Amino acid sequence: MNLNITVTDPLVTSLPIHALLQPLRDAFKCQQQVILEAPTGAGKSTALPLDMLDWSEISGKILMLEPRRVAARNVAQFIAKQRGCELGKEVGYRVKGDSRVSANTRLEIVTEGILTRMIQQDPELSGIEMVIFDEIHERHLTTDLGLALALEIQASFREDLKILAMSATLSGLPLSELMPEATLLKSEGRSFAVEHSYSSVPNQGHWLEHMAKVIINSLDQHSQGSLLAFLPGQGEINRLHTMLSARLDSKTSIICPLYGSLSAKAQDLAIAPAPSGMRKVVLATNVAESSLTIEGITQVIDSGYKRQARFNPKTGVTRLSLKRISQASAAQRAGRAGRLMAGFCTRLWSQEEHGRLLKADEPEIVHSDLLSMVLDAAYWGVKSLSELPMLTEPSAVNENVSWHLLHTMGMVNDSRLITRHGRAAHQLGCNPRLAHMLLLAKQQAKQQQDIHLAVLACILAATLESRSRSRQGADISRYLNEAIQGETRQQIRNWVSTLNLAALGNIELSDAVRHASNDNIAMLLAFAFPDRIAKARGVSGYQLANGSGVELANDDALAGASWLVVADLQETEGRSQGKVYLAASLNEQLFDAQLAGLVDSIEYCGWDDVKGRFYAEKQRKVGQILLTKEAIKVVDKRLIKGAILEQISLKGLALVNFDSKCQRLQNRVALAKQYCPEHAWPALDNDSLLNTLDTWLAPYLDDVRSLAQLQQIDCYTLLLNLLPWELQQQLEALLPRSWPMATGTQVRIDYDTNGRALLSVRLQEALGMAQSPVLAQGKLIVTMELLSPAHRPLALTADLASFWQGPYEHVKKEMKGRYPKHLWPDDPANTQPTKFTKKKTFSSQ
Template identity: 80%
Template sequence: MVDKPPVTSLPIHALLTPLRDAFKCQNQVILEAPTGAGKSTALPLDMLDWSEIKGKILMLEPRRVAARNVAHFIAKQRGCELGTEVGYRVKGDSKVSQQTRLEIVTEGVLTRMIQHDPELSGIDMVIFDEIHERHLTTDLGLALALEIQTSFREDLKILAMSATLSGLPLSDVMPDAKLLKSEGRSFPVEHSYSAVNNQSHWLEHMAKVIIASLNEHATGSLLAFLPGQGEINRLHGILNARLDSSAYMICPLYGSLSAKAQDQAIAPAPEGIRKVVLSTNVAESSLTIDGITQVIDSGYKRQARFNPKTGVTRLSLKRISQASAAQRAGRAGRLMAGFCTRLWSQEEHGRLTQADEPEILHTDLLSMVLDGAFWGVKSLAELPMLTPPSVANEQVSWQLLQTMAMVNDARLITPHGRAAHMLGCNPRLAHMLLMAKQVASDNSDVNFAALACILAGTLESRIRSRQGADISRYLTEALQGESQKQIRNWVNTLELSALGRVDLNQVARQASRDEIAILLAYAYPDRIAKARGVTGYQLANGSGVELLAEDTLSGSSWLVVADFQETAGRSQGKVYLAAELDPQLFTAELEPLVTSLEHGGWDDVKGRFFAEKQQKVGQILLSQTPIKNIDQDLIKQAIEEQIRLKGLSLMNFNEACQQLQYRVSLARQYCPEYDWPALDNETLLDTLADWLRPYLDQVRSLAQLQQLDCYTLLLNLLPWDLQQKLDSLLPKKWPLATGSNVTIEYDDLGRALLSVRLQEALGMQQSPLLAQGKLVVTMELLSPAHRPLALTADLASFWQGPYEHVKKEMKGRYPRHLWPDDPANTQPTKFTKKKTLSSQ
């Protein structure tokens, strides 16, 4: 179970009275209690006897398996049946009643309770356990609870509990909270390191380390941490072939596993059997697995990172943090002294990050943003969040909600958005369900809406067989187990029985290809896909995906992709679930997804502009028709688009233009007191409409574009007084004492270069100064044949040192030219030595 030792022996026991006293004075407490302190069990167990708590206690656990087992343990300690005084509520499963006083909740359940009852009627205490894990739902739940406490319920008590406060900004959102610290309770854990030589074979190496550890330590069970279900299943197969099943029991443990299988992994091993638990990070905290004395840590986790450009989550294998490694190792010392082997080097351990990133920085925020809109905010920044969310991810989420008409342009939630939120599923699926009900009502076809419920259940199912990407193969499978319960809930919530008799099994068997495609297109309009190449597809959002060549859907011209994932190192995402799509639907049920627009472009072969009317689904082109009478603005837009694509070099953007850019850039750097415009390439490309478009009235070809005088266009961006000031501060030429007027070359390194024959620089005491003396000119001294001899920005030092070496080398090569012993005080000349002397 969750905690074997009696609660009176736990370190948290010493804090029960101080904690109770703290809540008599204030309603916010932060509790730091390391692994083994008993904060998840002994503390809420004791609170049930606090006379001052009249209402219900809610405790948020980040993980479902921990929530169920914490509730089981506390109920057993109270001697009550689970679901009476003590209960739990997780997504798809609950055991609560009118008598429940302590309710363990998770997976956004708390957030929904708050949204449906902003006063949290009848609830006195909200406990946030393991808040250091920084799950998205935990961060949002805490923010909403703090909002409630500020606005409606000053008497509401909030307890934030964490194994560590390192890097956790709780004091920022709870500045007045009382801080209490508890000792941990764990036995010594002996650490060792066993780095794998070849990372591609780390799973095989892990199997060998596990077997060696079991042989070395003859008692106790073993807990192995792996990044995901796939690795667990592969390692299970390796160990199953090498371990004696009469002596060892191999138990997987991950979130989508059935409750029965999870209980088996957590329960004590049978007499005479040693248990090997293969777990994801669900076993990192809140959960004590009976009999564990050994931990083998792969050091990996599978991190989901949302890509706002493609609207999909990329899974990648990442190293865990030092904090996570400490939590994992601590599992070996919960009940007695233990051993931990880490499959990386001690040196690498020191390079691991201190703590994991909060989910809010890299996760899909669509559901969270809909929660925010339902609460009444127009930005998540309006809530007391522990960490600000990713700006790009939040922006994408608001845009998608607007596309689905769940919020309006002002980010106010619509009736459609409220109805979607009430369904309690991903907003995409909620949109599909509501659209399906509307179509079913209009057409008196209840089966269409029922099919939407089955598809939603299929997509939300945590357990699915492997039958390829065709989603139609999984519909009857979804009508079993946990997903069936959820499907029937949606049928009831949508009141489909009012439209007719619902036979889900018949609906699943008779579902047509077109119906499935239409429904999925409601949820994933950005993932309509057109074939390109052999197995590749272009999505409407512009990204690419691919099917396995042997998949039954391979060869389909069009798809709607319901589930795909990007993987690090791959240019295209892999399709996991999809449906074949008939493009004829774009002229029928899916016509609202088609947009018509006029597009102007450039024909590279002919070097001329063209225009056409296009019909598109997202970024996928359906059809194109030439436009005869072309609007001049369309031409200008196309020219600008082409310049942005190919760069300013497409025009007559010559060296003079570049020199002007460099000069203005230096003027902005050294003389910012003048109002210099920005003339860098990026700014010019961003402002083409301002400085170039007025001169494009007669331009229809590349040849005409290249006839434009770009230098004059750029120079005109500077008022007359700034042009004069620029010539004064950073001139184009520099007069020499010989009468020569030498060009100054400016470059992208911020230098001003003056290339001059050495004899003409004689008598110059130092390098010229520009920009009010702030920029030293770099002198490139040339031979009489105009070949470089030296490059210096300190002419005085050159005359005193390196010049001697140059003089010795050049005097014999150019004997007719002047190489004086005192160059700084010698009259400069443009001529040979003989002609110079004769003219003096």
């Protein structure tokens, strides 16, 4: 059912969404799914759920998912105030680490995966009648997964469950494909005119200084209203705060930062109206883009930047990079200036550059770490995210890395079914790595009869999950006392309760900190991050067990440690090594004790370039870090085979007898895949061959003992045999190795990497040919290289008919005197070809 209702008259009610209230009620009478498109200012996040509380047809609870914590709290506070009720009674909110709800709460605003956890704990969502997904266009992981699970519930357990998906824009959002039966309603937004200007940065290296100048000029030019500045992150906000504090009068201006890890009190200050007689300058990340009305804002200064987190599946680390925002994001930001009255927006880039910005942001699911999401999926009972009704397919590489890590930690079995350990980890509600550490710590605490070890694990997990920490260097032990204070203290208590640690003894957090030894800290972190055990190399650099490199600040207290466990690091675009933020020094003796399970003992064979021979040794390794090695005198041929394959992988196919015949076969098959894809052609490109050495080459290496013997292998035949006999025949028919000339000569066709088929032949043998040969069922024209009698190039053409009619005349005039004994006819297209001189040609006739 598709009722495309668009409200265009803003005079109908005070907010555009009011005109859709009745159509919404009507839609839900006959349909359980509704998609609502309502731009900024329509009232969808506030006026709509406020009105729904009075709908007689809704007797159960309403859940509304907000993708950001600050918005969830702000929306709940606003609606509760409008209802005249105490927050936490009829209207409440629940975010990670903070909630205001009661048994009487009818409208609950939730975020940060809270909805997903509620669904997992109660798949029927008992007592909940409607689930609203707000700002779904922001495409956070938790929103995508929450919607998928809600749709699963509706399709299986709760046909009566109402789902409302709301977005500021449906552009590029495949909601209608995911929910084809949903009713579609559209509303106009309510916003005032915003005047746009562009002020591109003259020097990108000093864009913050430029932004400070633009903010001060804007405040001088526009004497009314407060200003909202968008920046990519907390670091830039703090630096700009310092710049502006030195230039603005504190008696007339108040500067308020706004980002996700701020305390609730500081966030409320940024959102509240400016004090009487003062103007407010809010320095915000993209948390202020939507679902949040900041009182008094009439000016927006947009840096045009965001900080994007992109997961690197090779290292298991999330890389932060500074990126340009999309056009959709820029429109959302500018719209904040027109929420209450006409406003102004200055963009710190050119109008021409604006046209080159992406239309919309990428969803998180295509570039984020999917570990927690995959554990949620396993707990739900699926073996792949593709089994869920997802808005966008996830990154296959990132998902596979996550499944592999869960399997390594024993949270799923070989069939991707969740284990008992995985269920226990999911119940803890934290990152699976940290959950694994907490569960192993409890086991160790039982074995050692040391309650402090398990409590220490809870404190470390809280330290790592904390959204705000002081700066005391990379040594994580310096933050333990800080973690047992404030908001994180309650999270520690929650884990202590869930793990039932009280059964092990009396719990005192300060005692656990006091008894914390460096070895225990390192051991626990190694449980969570075995791939981030690090060995020193160079002055300040370290090699991680996963093979990547990181570095510590030279003046850090941990600098100089031989071994580390790195708990928090970030890779930054443009830097070859990640930066360590939190770590612990590691005693190497732990590899012979509590961390012995992380050590692999292997037999390794390699090639010594200096001595020109293979060598073999027994190695003990942690990931890719070598601990010890011992020479093996008699080298097993199995090890030599592995060493040969490793050398080929490292140095390429040049190590084998990979000649021009092999390359021509590669090019022929690549063209066959391009022009005749209906056949199952194998992948013979270099990357594919290197990735499948075990299949096509390894079986023929049993008797190879040296690189010289490797060169004697007939690689062309091995590659040809990758094509079944029928495909070999098909390839010869479509793209033959040679072309029969009328003179009886078989001329080789060269297929190059640019997709060209080249036939080089003496011009006299091409006489009488009306057109260039055509291959691949008429889809590929052969390029002909016409040669002189001395086999030197004369012309290159893929249109032989045109050559005979034009350029040939010039060739004939130049060559006739140089090669008078050879045939240069006036009508080449209708002359009998020959491979002899004129005398021999005519005598044979």
